[in-house]
Amino acid sequence: MGSATDVYAQLKEQLKSSKAEILFPSDGEKYEESIKRWSEHCEKRAACVVKISSADDASATVKFVKENKIPFVVRGGGHSTSGSASIEDGLVIDLSLMRGVTVNPEKKTVRAEGGALWVDVDEAAAQYGLATVGGTVNHTGVGGLTLGGGYGYLSGKYGLTIDNLLQVEIVLASGEQVIASETENPDLFWAIRGAGQNFGVVTAFTFRGYEQTNQVFAGPLIFLPDKLPQVVEFMNKFQTKNDGNQAFLLGFTCPPPAHAPVVLTQVFHNGTQEEGNAFFKDLIDLGPVANMTSMMPYEKLNAAMNEGQGFGGRKMFGGGAYKLPLAPPFVQALFDEFIGFSTTQPAMTDSILLFETIPYAKVVEVPNEKMAFSNRGEYYNLATMIKWANPALDDTVREFSRALLKKASQSAGVVQDEKVRSTEGVGVYGNYVNPDVPASEVYGGNAKKLAELKGKYDPENLFDRGTRLVPRPVVVVN
Ligand SMILES: Cc1cc2nc3c(=O)[nH]c(=O)nc-3n(C[C@H](O)[C@H](O)[C@H](O)COP(=O)(O)OP(=O)(O)OC[C@H]3O[C@@H](n4cnc5c(N)ncnc54)[C@H](O)[C@@H]3O)c2cc1C
Numbered sequence: 001m002g003s004a005t006d007v008y009a010q011l012k013e014q015l016k017s018s019k020a021e022i023l024f025p026s027d028g029e030k031y032e033e034s035i036k037r038w039s040e041h042c043e044k045r046a047a048c049v050v051k052i053s054s055a056d057d058a059s060a061t062v063k064f065v066k067e068n069k070i071p072f073v074v075r076g077g078g079h080s081t082s083g084s085a086s087i088e089d090g091l092v093i094d095l096s097l098m099r100g101v102t103v104n105p106e107k108k109t110v111r112a113e114g115g116a117l118w119v120d121v122d123e124a125a126a127q128y129g130l131a132t133v134g135g136t137v138n139h140t141g142v143g144g145l146t147l148g149g150g151y152g153y154l155s156g157k158y159g160l161t162i163d164n165l166l167q168v169e170i171v172l173a174s175g176e177q178v179i180a181s182e183t184e185n186p187d188l189f190w191a192i193r194g195a196g197q198n199f200g201v202v203t204a205f206t207f208r209g210y211e212q213t214n215q216v217f218a219g220p221l222i223f224l225p226d227k228l229p230q231v232v233e234f235m236n237k238f239q240t241k242n243d244g245n246q247a248f249l250l251g252f253t254c255p256p257p258a259h260a261p262v263v264l265t266q267v268f269h270n271g272t273q274e275e276g277n278a279f280f281k282d283l284i285d286l287g288p289v290a291n292m293t294s295m296m297p298y299e300k301l302n303a304a305m306n307e308g309q310g311f312g313g314r315k316m317f318g319g320g321a322y323k324l325p326l327a328p329p330f331v332q333a334l335f336d337e338f339i340g341f342s343t344t345q346p347a348m349t350d351s352i353l354l355f356e357t358i359p360y361a362k363v364v365e366v367p368n369e370k371m372a373f374s375n376r377g378e379y380y381n382l383a384t385m386i387k388w389a390n391p392a393l394d395d396t397v398r399e400f401s402r403a404l405l406k407k408a409s410q411s412a413g414v415v416q417d418e419k420v421r422s423t424e425g426v427g428v429y430g431n432y433v434n435p436d437v438p439a440s441e442v443y444g445g446n447a448k449k450l451a452e453l454k455g456k457y458d459p460e461n462l463f464d465r466g467t468r469l470v471p472r473p474v475v476v477v478n
Contacts, residue, residue, distance in 0.1 A: 008048055011064050018060075019053035021097070034094060037086055038079040039315040041394060044086040051094045055169060055177050055203040058114075061093050062201065063175035066462060073465050074201050077117050077141015081317045082434045084197065084465040085144070093201055095143060103128045108209045109166060114202045116142045118302055121207070126299040130209035133161045136249075137309050138302035146205055147196025148431035149373045151381065153218075153268045153301060156244035156359035158210060162193035162373055163366055169204040173458040177203075191453045194373025194430065195443065197466030198450070199457050212298045216268065217276025219293035219304065223263040227286050228335060229328035231263055234283045235357055236325035245270040246279060248357040252335050254342065254349035255308070261339045264352070266305065267293060308350065316397055318384040319432025320405030321377075322355060322412035334408055338384075341400055347389035353404075356381045368425055374444040377425035379414045383432055398434075435467050442467045 012022055023031040025045060034049040047070075052058050065072045071090035078085055078096075086092065095115025101124035102111045110125050110132055119138040125131050133152045135145045150161020158164055167181035170192070180189040191199055223231055231250060238248045249266040265283065269276035273295050277284065284291065296304070338353040357380050368374045375381075384401045414427040430442040439447040450469045454461065461470055 007068050007070070010068075011048075011050070011061070014060050014064065015050070015057060018057050019097070020057045020061075021051040023049040023051070034092070034096075035086065036078070036311055038077075038311050039081045040312060041314040041316070041391070042078075042081060042083045042086050044083070044088040046087050046092045047089045049092045049094050051097045052201075053097050055171060058093065058171040058201045058203055059175040059177055061091075062171055062173065062462070065091055066173065066175070066460070072462075074143075074197070074463070076115060076143025077139065077145075078311075079140045080144050080431070081315055084435055087465075095201075095203075098203065101125075103130060103209065105130070108211075109206055110209045111204055111206045112142050113204050114143050116205075118142060118145070122299040122302055125209050126212070126297065128209075129211055129213040131212035131298045132207040132209050133158050133164050134302060135161075136302055137305050139306060139309075142205060143202060144197070145431065147192060147194075147202065149194055149375065149429060150431075151356065151358055151429070153216075153247050153358070154210070154270070155363060156242065156247060157270065157362060158208075159362045159366065160373065161207070162371060163363070164208040165193060166206045166208055168192055168196075168202045168206070170200040170202045172200045173460065173462040187453055188457060190370075191372050191450055191457070193371035194446070195450050195466065195469065198454060198463050198469050200463060212270075214271070215295045215297055216270050216301055217273050217293060217295055218268045218301050219266070220290065221265045221267060221280070221283060221288040221293065222290040223265070223286065223288050225261050225263055225335065227288075228263050228332055230286050231265065231283065232326055232328045232331045234286075235355065237282070238357055239324040241279070242359050244359050244362060247359070250355040250357065251352045252338050253352040254339065256350065259346075259349040261335075261343075262289075263335075268301070313347070314388050314391070314394070314397075316384075316386050316401065317432045318386070318398075318401035318405050319429045320382040320409035321375075321379045321414040321427040322382050322409065323379045323414060324357070326412060330411060334404070337404060341404075342386070345388060345390070345393070348387060351384070351386040351388075354383045354385065356383060368444065369446065372443060372446050372450055373430075374442065374446050375425045375427070375429050377414070377427065379412075379425075379427065381429050381432070382408055382412070383429075430467055433467075435465060437467060439467050439469050443469075 073087045075085040075094045098113035098115040100113045101120045105128040118134040133154045146161045247268040251264040267280050342348045342351040364376050426444045454469045
């Protein structure tokens with residue numbers, strides 16, 4: 001092997017007739033921009049960033065890193081807080097030039113390139129009166145969100161993002177370009193739906209689209225903390241009252257400008273204003289300090305929470321679960337603990353503990369064995385999103401979040417211990433946790449089959465940055 005510069009010169013030569021951009025630390029601003037991530041603590045100084053422009057570029061780059069034994073990662077939208085899309089000294093296969101979306105209105109399908117963001121999908125589909133199940137913040141990447149499962153406002157009606165994934169075009173560890181669907185490479189398709197980050201570079205996703213021509217009713221209702229018990233009572237009733245066309249998010253946070261604790265709710269109804277106001281009447285009657293609900297086109301809905309969710313600063317997601325009904329004193333104790341922690345530092349006040357009451361009836365129609373994703377059960381996702389500034393607090397934040405979520409999940413009736421768990425899902429959403437969590441915690445009974453499929457599709461474990469399905473290879477540094 002030659003010097004690092006010689007090695008990358010070979011890659012440049014191989015990609016010279018493509019539109020790929022190859023960036024090095026010496027490239028200044030362009031390089032610095034390319035290593036930016038949603039959370040600052042995931043920014044690492046890669047030796048080389050390859051912005052690929054096609055599946056052929058992906059193949060050539062994968063073959064190159066394999067041949068030269070260069071550690072690498074894949075970057076979709078750059079939103080994971082696990083650090084799995086960034087690397088110190090290695091190579092980044094960056095998909096940000098591949099954001100094209102095409103819609104087939106006859107077949108009602110939407111094909112998005114591997115680096116597309118949800119805004120690209122939402123807006124392209126809307127031109128044909130269609131929508132699919134995408135993320136609730138539209139600058140999130142289609143790649144990571146889909147490969148890990150995918151929850152959105154439409155999940156109550158249509159299930160998870162992966163339940164609406166028809167096929168992927170993927171570059172495997174061998175550099176080969178294949179299709180995975182129910183009929184082509186079905187075992188690979190099984191693995192990709194939940195553990196996709198471990199199996200290759202997905203250069204395109206094809207989703208089922210649904211007619212979505214009506215506007216939707218949505219927006220935040222903000223309450224003072226003394227209303228928390230009644231808001232919890234509303235959430236308990238929501239569970240039996242919804243028909244899959246609604247969603248209800250409950251968050252604890254201290255938002256700007258006042259940075260005082262509030263009970264933040266976000267409501268959604270896929271229907272008219274009258275219906276929405278009637279469905280959420282008991283909540284509205286509690287007297288929110290702010291009612292910002294309105295009618296909006298579906299493609300604007302996923303932009304509604306973009307503000308305050310941009311790149312920059314240190315941030316971390318953590319995941320747990322809860323069952324309804326919840327006792328108001330139990331939720332009050334979580335409120336006190338979370339707000340207590342997030343007010344210890346000025347940079348943390350904007351953090352949030354989020355109860356994502358997205359109806360699960362449709363999600364649990366699919367058994368956990370049907371695909372790698374194993375978080376289907378009669379419970380909801382609980383998430384922490386903690387913001388902070390001081391790197392010295394990295395471990396403190398992680399430990400607080402983990403302990404709170406574990407305690408909350410177990411007290412709220414969701415068992416996350418494999419020994420006691422039966423047919424229910426794992427109680428952990430893989431996209432909200434770090435890759436150091438054991439595979440059995442994220443994939444439960446599916447972990448064994450995933451390890452076997454790794455042996456078939458990526459025997460050298462080149463794609464080793466997601467949840468570890470097999471042990472990482474030992475890297476010998478000369
Ligand atoms: C503000 C915000 C809002 C969110 N809202 C939701 C939500 O509503 N619903 C939900 O389910 N989740 C949500 N999430 C979590 C989200 O699913 C994860 O953060 C996800 O990892 C983001 O994907 P990405 O492509 O942007 O991230 P990246 O960091 O780029 O990638 C995440 C992982 O996927 C891999 N990857 C990405 N693209 C590809 C590809 N094309 N081929 C192969 N591997 C790839 C990367 O290598 C990495 O391991 C949210 C996250 C944030 C930060």
